[in-house]
Amino acid sequence: MVHDADHAAQCIKLVPIFQTLSDTERAEIAPLVKQRHFAVGESLFAAGDTVGSLMIVAGGQVKITQIAANGKEQLLYLLNPGDFDGEAALFTNSTRQNFGTALAPTDVCMIRRQDFQKQLQTSPQLALNILNAFGQRLASVAEQSTQATTASIEERLANYLLETAGDKTDDFKLPMKKKDIASYLGTTPETISRKFREFTDNGLIEKLAVNRFRILDADSLAMVE
Amino acid sequence: MVHDADHAAQCIKLVPIFQTLSDTERAEIAPLVKQRHFAVGESLFAAGDTVGSLMIVAGGQVKITQIAANGKEQLLYLLNPGDFDGEAALFTNSTRQNFGTALAPTDVCMIRRQDFQKQLQTSPQLALNILNAFGQRLASVAEQSTQATTASIEERLANYLLETAGDKTDDFKLPMKKKDIASYLGTTPETISRKFREFTDNGLIEKLAVNRFRILDADSLAMVE
DNA sequence: AGTAATTCTTGATTTAAATCAATTTCTTTA
DNA sequence: TAAAGAAATTGATTTAAATCAAGAATTACT
Numbered sequence: 001m002v003h004d005a006d007h008a009a010q011c012i013k014l015v016p017i018f019q020t021l022s023d024t025e026r027a028e029i030a031p032l033v034k035q036r037h038f039a040v041g042e043s044l045f046a047a048g049d050t051v052g053s054l055m056i057v058a059g060g061q062v063k064i065t066q067i068a069a070n071g072k073e074q075l076l077y078l079l080n081p082g083d084f085d086g087e088a089a090l091f092t093n094s095t096r097q098n099f100g101t102a103l104a105p106t107d108v109c110m111i112r113r114q115d116f117q118k119q120l121q122t123s124p125q126l127a128l129n130i131l132n133a134f135g136q137r138l139a140s141v142a143e144q145s146t147q148a149t150t151a152s153i154e155e156r157l158a159n160y161l162l163e164t165a166g167d168k169t170d171d172f173k174l175p176m177k178k179k180d181i182a183s184y185l186g187t188t189p190e191t192i193s194r195k196f197r198e199f200t201d202n203g204l205i206e207k208l209a210v211n212r213f214r215i216l217d218a219d220s221l222a223m224v225e
Numbered sequence: 226m227v228h229d230a231d232h233a234a235q236c237i238k239l240v241p242i243f244q245t246l247s248d249t250e251r252a253e254i255a256p257l258v259k260q261r262h263f264a265v266g267e268s269l270f271a272a273g274d275t276v277g278s279l280m281i282v283a284g285g286q287v288k289i290t291q292i293a294a295n296g297k298e299q300l301l302y303l304l305n306p307g308d309f310d311g312e313a314a315l316f317t318n319s320t321r322q323n324f325g326t327a328l329a330p331t332d333v334c335m336i337r338r339q340d341f342q343k344q345l346q347t348s349p350q351l352a353l354n355i356l357n358a359f360g361q362r363l364a365s366v367a368e369q370s371t372q373a374t375t376a377s378i379e380e381r382l383a384n385y386l387l388e389t390a391g392d393k394t395d396d397f398k399l400p401m402k403k404k405d406i407a408s409y410l411g412t413t414p415e416t417i418s419r420k421f422r423e424f425t426d427n428g429l430i431e432k433l434a435v436n437r438f439r440i441l442d443a444d445s446l447a448m449v450e
Numbered sequence: 451a452g453t454a455a456t457t458c459t460t461g462a463t464t465t466a467a468a469t470c471a472a473t474t475t476c477t478t479t480a
Numbered sequence: 481t482a483a484a485g486a487a488a489t490t491g492a493t494t495t496a497a498a499t500c501a502a503g504a505a506t507t508a509c510t
Binding site: 094117122131138146148 | 376
Binding site for chain 3: 191
């Protein structure tokens with residue numbers, strides 16, 4: 001059996017914001033880390049919850065969703081190992097605005113709000129790291145927002161495919177159902193389906209298997225508008 | 226004539242992130258602050274610039290815009306006195322992704338990147354304040370993104386009017402041209418024009434003068450979808 | 451004040467994407 | 481492995497908003 005301390009050490013190693021800390025600092029943080037497991041479909045937190053902890057995904061996958069005023073669910077982003085959530089509200093006394101649900105069996109490391117804030121007081125490097133991570137997420141959300149207001153669905157899907165494929169353009173797997181992709185891009189499954197067909201017919205992508213694709217013409221895909 | 230030190234003191238008083246600091250900490254920061262003036266239409270910074278300073282608006286108004294892949298300009302947000310910008314990139318070594326332009330004669334207080342980071346090392350409270358401000362901006366941008374993907378233009382405009390009016394529902398001024406509102410909401414001036422007319426015809430708002438309006442039925446406006 | 455230059459409004463038309471509806475394909479589980 | 485359930489596809493239709501175009505109102509300029 002693996003000890004809690006081991007899990008904590010693993011979490012700390014995994015997460016970029018802790019990586020550049022001194023050994024001393026890391027040793028201070030380790031005892032603050034608690035680990036929890038979530039089964040597929042289980043809720044990590046819901047909108048309205050008070051934010052008690054910073055949550056770091058150690059393994060598995062979590063989807064973060066939001067319910068819009070009109071009742072529609074929108075997928076905001078996915079958390080993979082090393083990603084964390086809860087920072088936004090950790091410092092604002094507010095309640096959570098979104099939902100976190102495990103898409104796979106998921107291990108989460110948690111640090112309680114008070115513990116974390118206390119640690120920040122004595123570790124300027126940790127604060128800088130958090131600010132850095134914050135800055136990146138802010139830029140990414142801002143970019144998403146701009147895309148949503150200025151780009152067509154076709155363009156957004158093309159970008160999504162290029163991002164998702166990364167360097168594995170010749171065989172990559174969609175990390176979520178088309179239904180979720182639709183929600184993520186702010187459209188409907190029907191439209192996603194049609195755009196996939198269009199891209200395939202035009203020789204931009206090729207379907208290898210269920211949920212597996214190859215990008216045939218990255219240049220054209222990048223120029224879709 | 227007003228001395229630079231006075232300007233600096235004014236900036237520091239103005240900005241929420243500095244307000245809760247101790248007198249000692251404030252005294253340390255004051256000499257780091259440089260002041261600059263910008264005329265209407267003048268550029269504070271452009272995309273591609275390296276981020277050299279945190280910019281704090283002391284007076285006037287600044288619009289932050291982004292150029293989308295298709296060349297369209299989108300207005301991201303406005304900075305009013307007390308607001309600041311540049312935090313996102315201050316910690317990421319990256320270049321600016323957006324443009325800042327003075328909409329009115331504007332005074333800006335600037336703190337150089339290195340100076341600011343050094344100050345953070347010794348002032349945990351400052352770090353917490355920044356994180357707090359960051360969290361709020363992140364939440365606001367995320368909300369904007371969700372609205373853009375899930376709400377109709379009509380709904381977005383209704384929300385925009387309610388936000389802009391604040392508590393002055395019986396006489397408020399639009400802070401920007403309809404063209405800019407269109408850009409901000411991701412639509413066209415023509416559509417904005419038609420929606421204004423629709424709201425007026427349905428007794429939701431009333432035009433008092435050029436760019437001045439009264440909200441007649443806030444409840445209905447909030448329920449538009 | 452008077453003219454030029456923007457910005458705003460309104461109408462007509464087109465277009466992208468949503469919705470509605472019916473199969474088909476895939477996944478789960480009994 | 482068969483049956484049930486969920487997800488994805490495809491077609492027909494509707495709808496919200498963009499685009500194109502012209503005129504009216506504001507604002508800026510000399």
